[in-house]
Amino acid sequence: MAGYFKNVKNSFKLKNYIAYIVITAFLIVSASLALTGYMNRSTQNLLTQIAYSIILAVSLNLVVGFLGELSLGHAGFMCVGAYLGCFLANYLHTIIPSRLLVLVISMIVGGLIAAVFGFIIGLPALRLKGDYLAIVTLAFGEIVRTIFKNQKIFGGALGLSTKKYGSDLFIVAFIVVLLMLVFIQNLVKSKHGRAITAIRDNEIAAKAMGINVTYYKLFVFVVSAFFAGIAGVIYGHYATPVLYSFFSYNYSIEILVMVVLGSMGSINGSIIAAALITYINFQLTTKLSGDLAALKYLIYALILITIVIYNNAPGLASVKERLSIKPLLKKVFGRFIKRTNDPAKQKDDEADWDRIPTKIEMDAILSLDIKPDTTYAPDKREEK
Amino acid sequence: MSTFIDGLSLGSIYALIALGYTMVYGIAKMLNFAHGDIIMVGSYAILTTLLMNGHPVLAIIAAVVICTALGVLIEKLAYKPLRGASPLAVLITAIGVSYFLQSVAQLIFGAQTHPISLVHFPPVVIGGVTISVSAIISLVVGALIMTLLTLFIKFTKLGRAMIAVSEDRAAAKLMGINVNMIIMVTFAIGSALAAFASTFYVMQIPNTSPTLGSMPGIKAFTAAVIGGIGSIPGAMLGGVLMGVVEKISLSIPVLAPYTTALEFSLLIIILLVKPTGLLGKKRREKV
Numbered sequence: 001m002a003g004y005f006k007n008v009k010n011s012f013k014l015k016n017y018i019a020y021i022v023i024t025a026f027l028i029v030s031a032s033l034a035l036t037g038y039m040n041r042s043t044q045n046l047l048t049q050i051a052y053s054i055i056l057a058v059s060l061n062l063v064v065g066f067l068g069e070l071s072l073g074h075a076g077f078m079c080v081g082a083y084l085g086c087f088l089a090n091y092l093h094t095i096i097p098s099r100l101l102v103l104v105i106s107m108i109v110g111g112l113i114a115a116v117f118g119f120i121i122g123l124p125a126l127r128l129k130g131d132y133l134a135i136v137t138l139a140f141g142e143i144v145r146t147i148f149k150n151q152k153i154f155g156g157a158l159g160l161s162t163k164k165y166g167s168d169l170f171i172v173a174f175i176v177v178l179l180m181l182v183f184i185q186n187l188v189k190s191k192h193g194r195a196i197t198a199i200r201d202n203e204i205a206a207k208a209m210g211i212n213v214t215y216y217k218l219f220v221f222v223v224s225a226f227f228a229g230i231a232g233v234i235y236g237h238y239a240t241p242v243l244y245s246f247f248s249y250n251y252s253i254e255i256l257v258m259v260v261l262g263s264m265g266s267i268n269g270s271i272i273a274a275a276l277i278t279y280i281n282f283q284l285t286t287k288l289s290g291d292l293a294a295l296k297y298l299i300y301a302l303i304l305i306t307i308v309i310y311n312n313a314p315g316l317a318s319v320k321e322r323l324s325i326k327p328l329l330k331k332v333f334g335r336f337i338k339r340t341n342d343p344a345k346q347k348d349d350e351a352d353w354d355r356i357p358t359k360i361e362m363d364a365i366l367s368l369d370i371k372p373d374t375t376y377a378p379d380k381r382e383e384k
Numbered sequence: 385m386s387t388f389i390d391g392l393s394l395g396s397i398y399a400l401i402a403l404g405y406t407m408v409y410g411i412a413k414m415l416n417f418a419h420g421d422i423i424m425v426g427s428y429a430i431l432t433t434l435l436m437n438g439h440p441v442l443a444i445i446a447a448v449v450i451c452t453a454l455g456v457l458i459e460k461l462a463y464k465p466l467r468g469a470s471p472l473a474v475l476i477t478a479i480g481v482s483y484f485l486q487s488v489a490q491l492i493f494g495a496q497t498h499p500i501s502l503v504h505f506p507p508v509v510i511g512g513v514t515i516s517v518s519a520i521i522s523l524v525v526g527a528l529i530m531t532l533l534t535l536f537i538k539f540t541k542l543g544r545a546m547i548a549v550s551e552d553r554a555a556a557k558l559m560g561i562n563v564n565m566i567i568m569v570t571f572a573i574g575s576a577l578a579a580f581a582s583t584f585y586v587m588q589i590p591n592t593s594p595t596l597g598s599m600p601g602i603k604a605f606t607a608a609v610i611g612g613i614g615s616i617p618g619a620m621l622g623g624v625l626m627g628v629v630e631k632i633s634l635s636i637p638v639l640a641p642y643t644t645a646l647e648f649s650l651l652i653i654i655l656l657v658k659p660t661g662l663l664g665k666k667r668r669e670k671v
Contacts (some may be wrong), residue, residue: 070472107650124652129660130471136655138602139648146645148668248601253479260476294490294594297483304480307463312473313465 007064015358019181026175034168040283044167048238051173052231055180057258057274061225064256065265066188067202067220069125070134072252074228076141077114079247083148083230085110086162086236093163103165103172114229115222117144122221126214129203141249149244159241180227185267187223196220219270257300261307267301307319385513387635393519393588395627396526400581400606401535402611402619404574408551410614411570414471418458419480421485422575422600425449425580427592428489430480431500440502442653448579450502455575456568464564489594509612522580522584529580533573536618546570550614603630606651612664621662626650 023176028369030047056074065073089106096102114231117140134381154160165172187193195216197204207213236242258277262269401423408416426447431507433443462481466474499562505517537543548556557563586592602627611622626647633643654662 052634064472070475088397124656128655131409131475132609132655132659133611134415134475135605139606139651143645143648145640148642253483256476256479292491294487294495296487298491300488301480301484301487302484305477305484308473308477308480309465312469314468315465318591382416 011085019271020178021153021186023174023178023181023271027171027178030174031168031171034171037159039321039351041167043334043355044170044239046279047170048167048173048234048284049282050275051170051177051275052234052238052259053255054177054271055173055227056255057262057270059224059231060218061194061259061262061264061267061270062184062188062220063224066193066196067217069129069217069381070131070256071137071221071224072134072249072256073137073139073141073144073245074224075120075249075251076144077225077228078232078235078251079115079141079144079244080117080225081114081149081232082236082242082247083154083160083232084113085233086160086228086242087154089233089237090160090162095127099165103169103233103237105177107230110233110236111226111229113300114232115226118222118225118228119218122218125217125221135344137254138249141252143249145247149194154200155241157244157343158244160236161241162236164240165237169234171236176230176234181267181271184223188267191221192216209218254300261303263301263311293334388521389515389633391518391628391631392624392628393516393523393526393584393627394631395521395624396601397584397623398586398607398622398626399530399590399620400526400577400609400624401600403446403530403616404577404581405605405608406611406613406616407546407570407574407620410616411546412459412463414463415478415569415605416463416574417475417601417605418481418485419574419578420599420604421482421489422451422455422578422597423582423585424489424592424594425454425482425485426579426584427500427596428493429579430583430586431498431592432504434500434502441503444583446572447582447640448576451575451579451582452572455571455578459568459571462576469496481543482601486495486594486598494571495594497591501590502583502586504590517585517649518587520553526582526584530616531575533577534616541547542566542569567631582638603647606647609661610651610654612661615661615663617666618661621632 029038034044053326056078060071060074063069063074088109089102092102092105093099096105121137121140125133128136137297146156149157156171188196195206195211199213199216203213239246245266254277260271261277262271280299281296285293288295310320347373401419402420404422405416408414408419430443431452433446434440438446443474446528458481462477462511463474465595466477503518505521507514507516509515509545545556545561545566547568548559548561553563556566558564581600581604582597607622608619609622610625611618611620613619628649629650630643633639633646639646658664
């Protein structure tokens with residue numbers, strides 16, 4: 001037992017906890033500022049937006065970055081959560097006086113219903129992959145939107161009017177962010193997370209290693225949809241009315257931009273990118289009007305294209321290596337950091353699994369030219 | 385009956401766009417998400433030429449030239465550096481290009497809808513059924529273009545080189561085919577088809593906006609996937625199917641609001657039953 005705790009103590013890495021620490025500190029500071037009245041309403045609104053964007057980006061990252069399937073329908077799950085969660089909240093407000101309780105219940109229910117939809121969309125994911133799956137998720141988002149648009153009970157084309165929570169919604173939202181981070185960080189580091197990344201790197205190899213691909217694919221879609229649904233409920237308590245046009249596939253792509261900008265498969269990256277893009281968005285929408293609003297999308301597009309080409313182009317690999325600041329950082333800080341990363345000294349789960357390339361070079365293995373050993377060939381022996 | 389013909393003509397537009405998607409997918413193995421926006425650029429080319437008092441024929445030629453050049457340019461700048469990279473990266477870049485084109489169009493022309501009066505034919509009445517002439521023209525010309533394309537691919541040297549590249553890129557390279565050139569030509573043809581599609585589109589719906597291409601683009605893409613992406617007859621079949629379903633669904637009052645949902649549900653159902661589309665070839669996955 002003592003040995004176990006010693007191990008845990010040694011494996012403590014600041015990197016894994018930095019997101020919790022930063023967000024908790026940020027939450028405490030901003031909450032106390034807001035409650036004492038030093039923070040204006042606009043900043044609080046911005047914080048709410050940042051919070052639900054983080055939830056969306058991190059949950060999409062689970063599908064795109066860790067499972068390796070492109071989903072273009074994330075806004076669809078958010079739409080389900082927003083409409084159904086807020087519909088429930090509207091009803092609950094009449095029987096439960098506490099607004100916090102209403103919010104929590106509707107978040108859970110909205111998330112669960114979205115998770116059911118995640119399961120339904122996960123089913124085609126078992127049969128389809130890559131581009132085909134991307135178009136199915138896109139289709140799903142559009143279907144959901146069209147259906148909600150035409151339901152009188154949800155306000156039809158006018159949208160579902162909701163009761164705003166109040167500007168201190170961001171405190172609840174950031175607590176949700178923290179809970180989600182605890183869940184997802186632990187998931188990714190666990191054996192389940194390794195199974196998911198193994199499926200991403202080589203599905204057939206993963207299957208051969210006994211990983212239940214069906215289970216994990218559905219699992220990732222369900223978890224991702226659950227959090228997207230929660231983000232939808234938060235959005236519904238922040239903006240009224242909940243309007244179908246908000247959840248178009250452009251919004252799904254905006255979330256995707258956050259994930260790509262923060263680099264796929266990096267949770268901290270998604271958080272930073274989501275906060276950054278939401279902040280820029282917030283500033284641009286208040287300052288740019290009319291056709292200049294297109295500038296926002298122009299900037300998105302350029303960021304997206306440049307980053308993807310820079311990160312993926314085979315021809316740019318040497319440039320990237322030269323520009324990388326990692327060796328420089330190592331040179332500067334290397335002497336201060338005790339070497340704990342020595343792979344030989346690591347035990348089981350301590351290793352940084354998300355950094356180890358698990359890609360199996362099956363092509364290289366299969367293309368090896370192995371000459372059959374002629375002396376032991378059975379037909380030769382018979383001749384003797 | 386007139387609904388059916390309208391559906392067929394809309395279907396021929398979808399089929400033309402879907403052909404662009406399917407050719408690029410078959411040969412470059414990538415989804416050109418920006419294809420729908422090339423249609424939008426084509427419509428703006430027509431608009432600009434008409435505003436400068438150009439002849440409608442000149443406008444169509446301008447659209448074809450600009451779209452072709454744009455298609456080749458996009459391929460050179462955005463997709464060529466990523467050859468050999470993961471399909472996800474290429475797809476995301478294509479989405480970026482799509483956004484780029486839309487926002488540039490909005491910055492230049494504004495977000496509002498511009499009316500375009502390319503040509504106007506009075507509708508004719510045949511046997512008690514009113515049929516718009518532009519629908520018939522797009523149907524006939526669309527069918528003609530598709531036939532020519534099929535013949536081109538089957539019987540010319542360039543076309544057969546395209547088939548070779550789509551079947552096995554490495555082997556085609558060893559046979560002395562300039563793969564980069566073939567991919568460029570594919571993009572050029574696909575974009576030229578998009579220009580024709582935009583011509584027919586503004587003939588039927590005479591206005592344009594920066595987001596003109598996105599919905600027809602997605603629907604044509606859906607059509608290409610339904611027909612089996614990578615297969616040329618599949619794209620035609622899928623396109624016509626989508627067009628007919630859309631128009632018929634729009635003509636039934638109960639279904640009309642759900643048209644988009646219906647079309648996309650059709651996609652999901654077909655993909656679930658036949659994951660490679662109606663006419664798609666099944667590829668065995670190799671490790």
